[in-house]
Amino acid sequence: MTHDSTSNLPGAACPLPLAHTDRIVMGHGSGGKMSHDLIARLFIPAFDNPILRAGDDAGVFAASKGTARYALTTDCHVVTPLFFPGGDIGRLAVCGTVNDLAVMGATPRYLTAGFILEEGLETAVLEQVVRSMQAAAAEAGIQIVAGDTKVVQKGSADGLFITTSGLGTIPEGIHISGNNARPGDVVILSGPVGDHGIAVLAARGEIEMETDVQSDVAPLNRLVAALLAAAAPEIHVLRDPTRGGLATTLNEIARQSQVCIHLNEASIPVRPAVAAVCEMLGFDPLYVANEGKLVAIVAPGQAEAVLSAMHQAPYGAEAVIIGEITAAPNGRVLMKTAIGGTRIVDMLAGEMLPRIC
Amino acid sequence: MTHDSTSNLPGAACPLPLAHTDRIVMGHGSGGKMSHDLIARLFIPAFDNPILRAGDDAGVFAASKGTARYALTTDCHVVTPLFFPGGDIGRLAVCGTVNDLAVMGATPRYLTAGFILEEGLETAVLEQVVRSMQAAAAEAGIQIVAGDTKVVQKGSADGLFITTSGLGTIPEGIHISGNNARPGDVVILSGPVGDHGIAVLAARGEIEMETDVQSDVAPLNRLVAALLAAAAPEIHVLRDPTRGGLATTLNEIARQSQVCIHLNEASIPVRPAVAAVCEMLGFDPLYVANEGKLVAIVAPGQAEAVLSAMHQAPYGAEAVIIGEITAAPNGRVLMKTAIGGTRIVDMLAGEMLPRIC
Numbered sequence: 001m002t003h004d005s006t007s008n009l010p011g012a013a014c015p016l017p018l019a020h021t022d023r024i025v026m027g028h029g030s031g032g033k034m035s036h037d038l039i040a041r042l043f044i045p046a047f048d049n050p051i052l053r054a055g056d057d058a059g060v061f062a063a064s065k066g067t068a069r070y071a072l073t074t075d076c077h078v079v080t081p082l083f084f085p086g087g088d089i090g091r092l093a094v095c096g097t098v099n100d101l102a103v104m105g106a107t108p109r110y111l112t113a114g115f116i117l118e119e120g121l122e123t124a125v126l127e128q129v130v131r132s133m134q135a136a137a138a139e140a141g142i143q144i145v146a147g148d149t150k151v152v153q154k155g156s157a158d159g160l161f162i163t164t165s166g167l168g169t170i171p172e173g174i175h176i177s178g179n180n181a182r183p184g185d186v187v188i189l190s191g192p193v194g195d196h197g198i199a200v201l202a203a204r205g206e207i208e209m210e211t212d213v214q215s216d217v218a219p220l221n222r223l224v225a226a227l228l229a230a231a232a233p234e235i236h237v238l239r240d241p242t243r244g245g246l247a248t249t250l251n252e253i254a255r256q257s258q259v260c261i262h263l264n265e266a267s268i269p270v271r272p273a274v275a276a277v278c279e280m281l282g283f284d285p286l287y288v289a290n291e292g293k294l295v296a297i298v299a300p301g302q303a304e305a306v307l308s309a310m311h312q313a314p315y316g317a318e319a320v321i322i323g324e325i326t327a328a329p330n331g332r333v334l335m336k337t338a339i340g341g342t343r344i345v346d347m348l349a350g351e352m353l354p355r356i357c
Numbered sequence: 358m359t360h361d362s363t364s365n366l367p368g369a370a371c372p373l374p375l376a377h378t379d380r381i382v383m384g385h386g387s388g389g390k391m392s393h394d395l396i397a398r399l400f401i402p403a404f405d406n407p408i409l410r411a412g413d414d415a416g417v418f419a420a421s422k423g424t425a426r427y428a429l430t431t432d433c434h435v436v437t438p439l440f441f442p443g444g445d446i447g448r449l450a451v452c453g454t455v456n457d458l459a460v461m462g463a464t465p466r467y468l469t470a471g472f473i474l475e476e477g478l479e480t481a482v483l484e485q486v487v488r489s490m491q492a493a494a495a496e497a498g499i500q501i502v503a504g505d506t507k508v509v510q511k512g513s514a515d516g517l518f519i520t521t522s523g524l525g526t527i528p529e530g531i532h533i534s535g536n537n538a539r540p541g542d543v544v545i546l547s548g549p550v551g552d553h554g555i556a557v558l559a560a561r562g563e564i565e566m567e568t569d570v571q572s573d574v575a576p577l578n579r580l581v582a583a584l585l586a587a588a589a590p591e592i593h594v595l596r597d598p599t600r601g602g603l604a605t606t607l608n609e610i611a612r613q614s615q616v617c618i619h620l621n622e623a624s625i626p627v628r629p630a631v632a633a634v635c636e637m638l639g640f641d642p643l644y645v646a647n648e649g650k651l652v653a654i655v656a657p658g659q660a661e662a663v664l665s666a667m668h669q670a671p672y673g674a675e676a677v678i679i680g681e682i683t684a685a686p687n688g689r690v691l692m693k694t695a696i697g698g699t700r701i702v703d704m705l706a707g708e709m710l711p712r713i714c
Contacts, residue, residue, distance in 0.1 A: 029508030059502030145416030151386030165522035
């Protein structure tokens with residue numbers, strides 16, 4: 001994602017401001033408050049430019065005035081273990097970058113892949129990961145056009161890290177951004193939350209119960225294309241709720257657009273197996289990572305058309321309406337709970353599940 | 358760089374074919390024969406497409422038929438230590454990617470940066486690296502438009518790795534590639550070789566003699582722009598001799614273009630301090646990494662014009678002619694030695710200096 005410029009709101013202060021920490025901690029990679037703090041206090045002031053400051057999932061620019069627009073994005077992948085039910089680091093690396101382009105309304109075109117390998121890594125493991133990347137790239141219709149490989153001594157990296165970058169083209173008339181949510185808009189979610197995070201956790205053997213949860217890791221560009229074909233001008237925001245989960249993603253949008261997002265807890269789908277693990281471990285599934293889910297915020301008149309298009313598109317069969325946008329309280333996510341109350345849903349604080357993507 | 362497709366020539370067989378190794382070793386990251394073997398046997402067959410197969414320092418494509426051409430490239434940076442005389446990992450990460458674009462004749466436009474941080478890294482170190490990246494980006498005139506940060510547990514990465522990707526635009530009429538060297542062409546080198554590798558080695562405390570060698574790490578895009586302004590259609594190949602050194606880069610070009618490169622040893626500049634360290638450690642400076650040097654292969658009629666343009670451009674003051682292109686023996690680099698003989702200069706075998714970039 002581009003480095004989000006959103007500064008913390010009053011009442012939502014970062015638990016550990018960067019200015020007061022002299023060491024990097026796991027929470028700086030959580031995708032939640034501490035990640036945003038690092039971005040807002042370090043990266044944005046240093047690299048400042050209007051493209052980065054937009055704070056979306058990819059940098060968007062026209063090569064020259066009046067010409068086609070492009071989206072460019074990058075993601076590092078450090079998931080452990082390298083293979084998990086439903087996917088592996090290779091599929092994750094391709095899909096993560098494809099999805100960051102797709103949610104800008106861009107057609108993913110070209111991908112680069114940088115490999116940092118630990119000395120001693122089994123060649124067969126690398127081969128399997130590379131084959132998985134190619135399969136995901138073929139599914140998404142993206143070409144891998146450049147790469148780099150570095151090897152570090154045993155003990156200096158954890159097996160295999162992959163950084164992918166992607167370039168996409170944005171069709172004329174498409175203007176999707178986290179800034180575009182408007183009061184009255186409807187919030188649609190493409191399916192149940194938390195599958196990826198729980199699948200990876202289970203693959204680490206950190207759960208003392210049997211579970212068959214599979215990661216949802218998938219390329220969402222064809223799902224996005226179906227939405228755009230159905231209702232392009234009325235689709236205001238698209239975002240994939242990865243690290244930090246649905247709650248963090250919606251907080252980002254609420255802050256970027258300066259609106260309030262009202263959720264209906266009863267409408268948010270969670271698979272029973274995911275809910276069971278979350279209950280046992282004390283996790284809230286709203287903060288658990290997804291790698292194949294889409295949030296779409298659309299004009300109310302087009303909500304049914306979008307939902308219907310999603311139901312017929314790949315990875316959209318379980319799409320549901322989960323909430324709506326209001327004007328106030330500005331920058332907040334509120335949720336009507338299953339028992340009838342309303343609570344504030346904040347951004348992820350600290351680090352819940354490290355090395356999840 | 359794009360994954361070089363050049364297979365090994367008869368008589369230059371890889372010392373450790375990938376098919377016969379079941380583990381990744383340091384040599385797979387050397388930039389030499391084992392890196393090429395990994396690329397030719399694993400990455401190219403898996404990701405195969407015409408852009409990747411070109412084997413240049415960046416993937417080159419037109420977004421649609423008849424429109425402007427773009428170059429896209431990626432590089433991982435794992436140098437240790439993070440700071441060394443003349444530079445640091447941040448300057449290296451920006452310049453490495455800027456230079457891979459520049460040697461395709463592309464104007465560097467947009468950069469992405471992916472950070473993998475080790476838990477416990479001092480925040481002040483990250484801040485210093487980020488400031489250095491911004492200074493290098495400003496010098497090169499490139500914007501950093503997207504980024505990502507992941508944190509891994511203490512012991513799971515070595516301080517800080519940075520993967521940069523870059524997008525550049527290629528002006529009309531510019532067609533530079535490692536495939537374009539022709540018999541009769543002149544080989545120009547922008548300055549002395551080996552500075553970067555020796556500076557990093559010295560910074561590690563691995564040299565038992567005092568040395569004041571500084572890394573040459575620098576953005577070469579303004580030097581390239583000066584060359585193109587002087588003699589664009591007659592500049593056939595540009596390449597920056599990084600990992601694997603000048604010898605490996607010239608072997609890549611000889612194979613890609615199916616020509617022979619004849620060097621004159623007496624013409625290849627090496628600073629006395631670099632030569633002294635190399636002699637002590639038994640290194641050949643032709644295989645030591647550079648991060649701010651340019652090889653230009655140009656039509657003979659334009660050699661003097663190019664040399665003169667380089668002398669007046671940033672980082673080109675010490676440019677010299679070091680050799681010429683002949684038709685045979687095809688795919689080889691030969692060198693007339695200082696004592697009058699001729700020897701074969703092969704690609705780097707194994708790993709000489711790990712973690713140099």
